[in-house]
Amino acid sequence: MLHEIADQVFNGITLGMLYILVALGLNVILGLMGVINFSHGSFFMLGAYVAYTLAPHVGFFPSLLLAAAIIGVLGMLFEIFLIRPLYGRIPEYALLLTYGTALIFEQVARRIWGDDAVRYPGLPDWLAGSVNVGSYAFPVYKDVFLVAVTVVILTAVWLIINRTNIGVIIRAGTRDAEMVEVLGINMPFTFTLVFGLGSFLAGLAGALAAPVYAIIPNLASQWIVLTFVIVIVGGIGSFWGAVVGGLAIGILSSLMELVFPPAVELTGFIIMGLVLLVRPRGLFGVEGLFE
Amino acid sequence: MSSGGSLRTEGLTRTFAGFRAVGDVTLEIPEGGVRTIIGPNGAGKTTLFNLLSGLLAPTAGRIFYGDLEITSLAPYRRARLGIARSFQITNIFGKLSVFENVRLAVAAVYDGKANFLFPSRSMRDVNETAERVLGDIGLSAAAGEPAETLSHGDQRRLEIGLVLATDPRILLLDEPLAGMSPTETQETVDLIGRIGGGRTIVLVEHDIDVVMRISTSIAVMQAGQILAIGTPQEIRENEAVRRAYLGDLA
Amino acid sequence: MKPDRPWLTLAGIAIALGLLPFFMPDGTLDLFPFAGARLPFHAGFVDLATTILVFGLFAIGFNLLFGHTGELSFGHAMFFALGAYATALFAKGFDVMVGPVHLQFAGSGNALLALAVALTLVALWAWLLARVIVPRSSGIYYSMITLAFAQVIYFIAFHWGDLTGGEDGLQGIPRPEVPGLPPGWLGDGVHFYIAAAVVAFAAIVINYGIVRSNFGSVLRAIRENKQRARFLGYDVEKYRINAFVLSALFPALGGWLWAYFQQSVNPDAGSVDFSGRVVMMSLLGGINSFAGPILGSFVYWDLQNRFARFDRYWPEIIGIVFVFVVLLAPRGITGAVEDLRRYGVGAMVRRSPGRRSERPAP
Numbered sequence: 018m019l020h021e022i023a024d025q026v027f028n029g030i031t032l033g034m035l036y037i038l039v040a041l042g043l044n045v046i047l048g049l050m051g052v053i054n055f056s057h058g059s060f061f062m063l064g065a066y067v068a069y070t071l072a073p074h075v076g077f078f079p080s081l082l083l084a085a086a087i088i089g090v091l092g093m094l095f096e097i098f099l100i101r102p103l104y105g106r107i108p109e110y111a112l113l114l115t116y117g118t119a120l121i122f123e124q125v126a127r128r129i130w131g132d133d134a135v136r137y138p139g140l141p142d143w144l145a146g147s148v149n150v151g152s153y154a155f156p157v158y159k160d161v162f163l164v165a166v167t168v169v170i171l172t173a174v175w176l177i178i179n180r181t182n183i184g185v186i187i188r189a190g191t192r193d194a195e196m197v198e199v200l201g202i203n204m205p206f207t208f209t210l211v212f213g214l215g216s217f218l219a220g221l222a223g224a225l226a227a228p229v230y231a232i233i234p235n236l237a238s239q240w241i242v243l244t245f246v247i248v249i250v251g252g253i254g255s256f257w258g259a260v261v262g263g264l265a266i267g268i269l270s271s272l273m274e275l276v277f278p279p280a281v282e283l284t285g286f287i288i289m290g291l292v293l294l295v296r297p298r299g300l301f302g303v304e305g306l307f308e
Numbered sequence: 309m310s311s312g313g314s315l316r317t318e319g320l321t322r323t324f325a326g327f328r329a330v331g332d333v334t335l336e337i338p339e340g341g342v343r344t345i346i347g348p349n350g351a352g353k354t355t356l357f358n359l360l361s362g363l364l365a366p367t368a369g370r371i372f373y374g375d376l377e378i379t380s381l382a383p384y385r386r387a388r389l390g391i392a393r394s395f396q397i398t399n400i401f402g403k404l405s406v407f408e409n410v411r412l413a414v415a416a417v418y419d420g421k422a423n424f425l426f427p428s429r430s431m432r433d434v435n436e437t438a439e440r441v442l443g444d445i446g447l448s449a450a451a452g453e454p455a456e457t458l459s460h461g462d463q464r465r466l467e468i469g470l471v472l473a474t475d476p477r478i479l480l481l482d483e484p485l486a487g488m489s490p491t492e493t494q495e496t497v498d499l500i501g502r503i504g505g506g507r508t509i510v511l512v513e514h515d516i517d518v519v520m521r522i523s524t525s526i527a528v529m530q531a532g533q534i535l536a537i538g539t540p541q542e543i544r545e546n547e548a549v550r551r552a553y554l555g556d557l558a
Numbered sequence: 559m560k561p562d563r564p565w566l567t568l569a570g571i572a573i574a575l576g577l578l579p580f581f582m583p584d585g586t587l588d589l590f591p592f593a594g595a596r597l598p599f600h601a602g603f604v605d606l607a608t609t610i611l612v613f614g615l616f617a618i619g620f621n622l623l624f625g626h627t628g629e630l631s632f633g634h635a636m637f638f639a640l641g642a643y644a645t646a647l648f649a650k651g652f653d654v655m656v657g658p659v660h661l662q663f664a665g666s667g668n669a670l671l672a673l674a675v676a677l678t679l680v681a682l683w684a685w686l687l688a689r690v691i692v693p694r695s696s697g698i699y700y701s702m703i704t705l706a707f708a709q710v711i712y713f714i715a716f717h718w719g720d721l722t723g724g725e726d727g728l729q730g731i732p733r734p735e736v737p738g739l740p741p742g743w744l745g746d747g748v749h750f751y752i753a754a755a756v757v758a759f760a761a762i763v764i765n766y767g768i769v770r771s772n773f774g775s776v777l778r779a780i781r782e783n784k785q786r787a788r789f790l791g792y793d794v795e796k797y798r799i800n801a802f803v804l805s806a807l808f809p810a811l812g813g814w815l816w817a818y819f820q821q822s823v824n825p826d827a828g829s830v831d832f833s834g835r836v837v838m839m840s841l842l843g844g845i846n847s848f849a850g851p852i853l854g855s856f857v858y859w860d861l862q863n864r865f866a867r868f869d870r871y872w873p874e875i876i877g878i879v880f881v882f883v884v885l886l887a888p889r890g891i892t893g894a895v896e897d898l899r900r901y902g903v904g905a906m907v908r909r910s911p912g913r914r915s916e917r918p919a920p
Contacts, residue, residue: 116880117876117878117880120876121873121878128871238830282713289706293694384793388791404782412776415775416791417791431772
């Protein structure tokens, strides 16, 4: 029994890491620009597909980084051509437009990679297999590599947000965006960069997920709603909100598998409902950000 | 027209993350007349206003409307009781017509229940009152225009019109003359004079000339506290106020 | 914006509803191409018209919230689904264990009672949700939360197989009998359309009344400037809650029709996709106009019908059209027509609704 619980906890941690990356990506964009990117899930999906496509040619690790980078650049172009024209309008329009693009992305994915799930070619030897600690076997990729990469990336993002000039701007948030621009900082460029960062994180998560989860075109719609839930639970725009929210939902959903399997997918929503009742702005949410 | 109402605060305080914007203010605003609050920037005038109108909740202290305590009452309830507030930055319904703006204000206090399938057109009383108010503020000609197309001065007058239309006992006017030309200022002062009647008008303003001319009494704020209260003459001669303003007074 | 001759407008709508089937292209209507075996459905032009009506009702409800109150609910499909499932379960009956409690119902052919049940259920759920969501959120936060709750309904429909039939849903819902008309009268597509059109017309009249009422004008005030509405004396939160509940009843009605029309329901009716489509229809038609939602439904289904036949990936076309509309013609077709008539092409973009400047601090 303990074994099963431990298994699920570690499954949950793996899942949670991915959730964190995607939610953080959305949060960074949301916090600075007040824009919801409904296609964020599409970027996750595309990250997985691109990694899958590149892996046989350039090897595992390069494909990981390349996929994330490509999605990051895609995000920046996306922002410049599609999001920027909407800045004069209420944020609902960005949500609407990115819903439209999510539809387009899904169909494009179907065109290129087909409707059925594609299987990742296989991990390099040094990542396959597992590490034994006591009576537990930890799959190297899921429990060691993926977690390690995520932690490294999270540290990097944290440093960027808290220790750099651009981080100061990001933390100043939407409210002061105009003020910051008055100070002479190029806001449009910053917006593009931040959008790129957020998309990079989504793409990276997708690339990391590719070897261990099924890659299908409607990955995007599966993940986007869950990402919203995590953001609501953790608090809009919050770094630690994404971390705690992602991890909590990852682990608790996995544990739900042992308690009441049909409700696994509902776990996140239950948590969200509870959080909304008690702390309407999310666990780490800032008051007044979107009201 | 309504008679004026009185407002009273007891130890009213509001802090923002350690900064005391309004500190322990005990103030009585009697019925009727024009009561103006002046003070240098950062004195806490707008915060006090926001506390009185319900936009902000006090950190400590109480607020009374006549005998009724309204400290934790939501803004919409205060409005229903007869405390109406105008905004420093014009806060009208831009895309709606001027007439619709005023009509909404009139309808808000009309009977409290929104008639459901009742076409708004046939609420005759409301419409007539709205037209009358439009006439009072001199915007009848622009009735059908979208509010956002009005000139700045006209928008400020609409702003006051919205407050007037709810037939309040207390009008809280937040810098109604902000950004106006001399002509517009005079027109608006006349308007304020016309609509006063028996109502209580509480004003926050920077234009000292106007303040001196129209106020029944003046309260001077500084650093979140009331420095002095009195008639314009008394304030003009008050030493502490002179020091605070350093020659800003006539 | 508000027309001056209500009877003329309503008569016009009645005539349009009467003529609608004649404007449908001939041919097949494959509603869910990627569901594969789930719902292949070949029908003539009348069925497309009925579909347009159903979704038009759905869009009307959505638009009451978005176009008039200014709140974007991205989960409105849940009300459609609840209406459809409630109807289906009422018509077919059910027999489930909810924990220790045994719930059983034999099923009834009484369509009007089914409607009452569906509307009540939806109103209750909408009211509960609104009480939780409305005071705590607005703007995109609100949109995200409504989407999330809709997913809950979707998952329940998908997973609670004993009650809902799970992924496959419920089939074999019999068309109701109309008292006074021969048995099986509604079995014919044209007859069903007539019935649906009558229902739709009634709903449109009600919507018309709401839009033109004092309640409607307060909603629009809330859309324009929530804070000012509060300071005028309106209990804004109560209006928002009421608007939410009202807006839920129209999709519920649509779901009721849909259940009898398709004679089956499945979880797709509550999917993100469904919510998204109705948003698109509303935007396409024009959110600030009265006829917009139905027009949008018409255009949407027309587009889908055309493209689904020769392009496997037709959702992308819909997506492209949508992106185009959001960027360049955000006031939809009715808005574009109005602008073109009055100002010429350039004005279309400039007069977009929801410019940030018109939304001061809530």
